[in-house]
Amino acid sequence: MDLLQNAITTISPLSTESMDAFHQSWKLWSVKKDHFLLKENTVSDYIYFIEKGVTRIYYYKNGKEITEWIALDGQFFLSITSFFQRIPSHLIIQTIEPSEVLGIHHDDFMKLADKYHDIERLLRKMVTSSLILSQVRMDSIQFxxxxxxxxxxxxxxxxxxxxxxxxxxxxxxxxxxxxxxxxxxxx
Amino acid sequence: MDLLQNAITTISPLSTESMDAFHQSWKLWSVKKDHFLLKENTVSDYIYFIEKGVTRIYYYKNGKEITEWIALDGQFFLSITSFFQRIPSHLIIQTIEPSEVLGIHHDDFMKLADKYHDIERLLRKMVTSSLILSQVRMDSIQFxxxxxxxxxxxxxxxxxxxxxxxxxxxxxxxxxxxxxxxxxxxx
DNA sequence: CGTGCACTTGATTGAAGTCAAGCGCTGTGG
DNA sequence: CCACAGCGCTTGACTTCAATCAAGTGCACG
Structure with a gap:
């Protein structure tokens, strides 16, 4: 879990109390290659963090696979629209190497963000950097x-x-x- | 200011105390057509909200103007990278009708987000919907x-x-x- | 040993960009 | 008060980048 704690602290440091509570809410899955973390048309309940391995996030568009994101070790990943809007996702998340994946459930994260101001701040900063990344990627695709x-x-x-x-x-x-x-x- | 207050409440309701403090931090500018709210290569200190009028956000790319966003009455707008990363923006923000524009300074917003948990939550939700919009737009441009x-x-x-x-x-x-x-x- | 996956190579097509010219308002200076 | 300069938009001819369709190669592994 060190890698995760380190990633969190880099984004926005938490008090000991918050970090303890937050930390405990993450679950660990050790999965093999080609395991599905999220299946099509289900609500994505988790934000994931990959400790070791690789996953890809993709969906079907006119019968073709579109890879939306590839996450290597040390990265967070999620289905943005599904997680935040609580609607079923067209996205599929699949490991492409044997992987160690951590995840925190939406409801747990939100309860913690409500209870601890600094966890709310962490979430805001996570979303902000995701937004900046999204803008950079859009620019890249367009130009x-x-x-x-x-x-x-x-x-x-x-x-x-x-x-x-x-x-x-x-x-x-x-x-x-x-x-x-x-x-x-x-x- | 009603339109703004209403927009805020729709995103995430605030306590009376927070709303008062937040509300007071916004400044109003009444500007004519073709007024520059943000000039090239300056750090964008404000999140804006347009009460009445239209603005466009653009920048120069290989000598050509690229319009990144057009904001009509009732919308928030800002230079995302500049505002959050505190770096000079290549963006230019210009009104294209006589407009009533409200703005809140970065530092004020951050101080309030630090002080009031619900303002931090509001900011998080604003950034989240911006992120979702960004994803939708990317999909549109790509496909x-x-x-x-x-x-x-x-x-x-x-x-x-x-x-x-x-x-x-x-x-x-x-x-x-x-x-x-x-x-x-x-x- | 052969079936299929991962990738390469070639020929053709298509959507949108570029360059260039032209039209019709509108507003301003002689 | 007219003329013409310039802006906002249209239309036409040509080009380009990458998609599509179609074969083919080579390696991995069951």
Missing amino acids: ESAQQRYERLLQTTPQIVQRVPLTYIASFLGITLETLSRIRSQR | ESAQQRYERLLQTTPQIVQRVPLTYIASFLGITLETLSRIRSQR
């Missing part, structure tokens, strides 16, 4: 070429290419597998 | 055709077309003026 997006990925998270099949990476970058293949070949 | 994006705009905010020049709308939709013109002609 960068396929090539530039791939190169940005190589710079920010080079290990992703070693651990995740190209099909998922292509979809995550918003391009087809073929286009990604061509980009990779010409360098 | 919808120019035509579909225009039609979505017509459905969600039809008044925008009456009040905002097409150049800005095109840019807001992430398409060129020419493409928008062609879309509009064929119906």
